[in-house]
Amino acid sequence: MIALGGAIGTGLFYGSASSIQLAGPSVLVTYLFGGLVIFLVMRAVGEMSVHTPVAGAFSHYAYQNWSPRAGFISGWNYWFNYVLVAMSELSVVGIYINYWFPAVPTWLTAAFCIFFITVINLVSVKAFGEFELWFALVKVAAIIGMIVLGVFVVIKGTTSNPDLPPPSFTNLWEFGGFFPNGISGAFMALVVVMFSFGGIELIAITAGEAQNPARTIPKAINQVIYRILLFYIGSLAVIMAVIPWTKIDGELSPFVQIFDSAGISVAAHILNFVVLAAALSVYNSGLYSNGRMLYSLAGQGNAPKAFTKVSSRGTPYVGVLASSAVTVIAVIVVMIWHDFAFNYMLSIALIAGIINWMMIMITQWKFRRRIGPDEVKKLTFRLPGGTFSTVFVMVFLAIVVVQMALSPNYRMAVIIGPLWLILLAVSYEVKRKRNEKSERVVSQSAESES
Secondary structure (H helix, E strand, O other), X not given: OHHHHHOOOHHHHOHHHHHHHHHHHHHHHHHHXXXXXXXXXXXXXXXXXXXXXXXXXXXXXXXXXXXXXXXHHHHHHHHHHHHHHHHHHHHHHHHHHHHHOOOOOHHHHHHHHHHHHXXXXXXXXXXXXXXXXXXXXXXXXHHHHHHHHHHHHHHHOOOOOOOOOOOOOOHHHHOOOOOOOHHHHHHHOHHHHHHHOOOOOHHHHHHHHOOOHHHHHHHHHHHHHHHHHHHHHHHHHHHXXXXXXXXXXXXXXXHHHHHHHOOOOOHHHHHHHHHHHHHHHHHHHHHHHHHHHHHHHHHHOOOOXXXXXXXXXXXXXXXXXXXXXXXXXXXXXXXXXXXXXXXXHHHHHHHHHHHHHHHHHHHHHHHHHHHOHHHHHHOOOOOOOOHHHHHHHHHHHHHHHHHHHHOOOOHHHHHHHHHHHHHHHHHHHHHHHHHHHHHHHHHHHHHHHO
């Protein structure tokens, strides 16, 4: 449920409108290919998680199989990615509350959510899992309910909106064909689609605290991709059968439109509750993963040792509190310069996510080289296709980056991405030299005493 809920959020509930505008019904093919790539990424990280289940998985595997530098970059990049995503969600959560209670200040809503989710993550991993289960259930129930309603409307043959043509699955190809904007339209939608899948890799972070990870992690990874493809492709197919893609303008969420088409007047209230749960789910997952990532980085010597401290219940409370504090500062910045910050935040989060996925694939390839072919044959959970799958995923992600460079809304992120990697690499070198200097001082002091 954590992996399932982590990949179902505002990217689907609101972002799907922009991807439909770009690709039309062919966005279903885009989601299919995007889902296949993410499945391979999940199998790659799952292969390492089952073999070595640890908290802060990506950073630890990069450190162990690649280099200390790669562990540093992977861990801090993933931490930074979730800070960006969390701050973007928290910066708008007040808007959802204002829909019902206009007098409540947005900063007060954000402050309460940060405090509430932080307390949950400090209590125990069980508390985190319990709340995340219910957040995920809300999102999944909303999608299932929408699909059922959509199918009902199609069978009925009429909608409550007289301006729409009769609902039918033929609407998927009657308005300009299945590829109304050509193959290029389907390609241009890749950026939005891949952002929608962000967060699914969270399941690997839980491996170190899962009961019997050798059984639960493969089960979660294998099942979640089928369910996500069903929810994404199934829901969008039903939406475009009821509402022709040409009528989806992005002013309203497609999910609100389909509830309206079924004659449910409280559609906007339903979706507002769902996206509120989605925002809380994102921050809950982000704070959980960031606390574990700082714990892993500290264990490698790539972060202050204070982050290795855990509570009596095993919660890395220092990492959780530090991540929460940084998020508070980030949300304040976004609220002051909302338009400037929000326009670039999600695109930078996407490039950070792509960097993370690429590093996972390279790390998995190096993992196999380190353990050797004989040990690879003994792996109980393997990436299908081996090196071919690794190359396929890398090429696919490179295409997404090219699409981002061609889009004015995402071009800045393509420039910032390499600069961010350079900053991380320089930071690692500064840290390494400081550590070497400290070790020399200690060694010289020991020699003088002897």
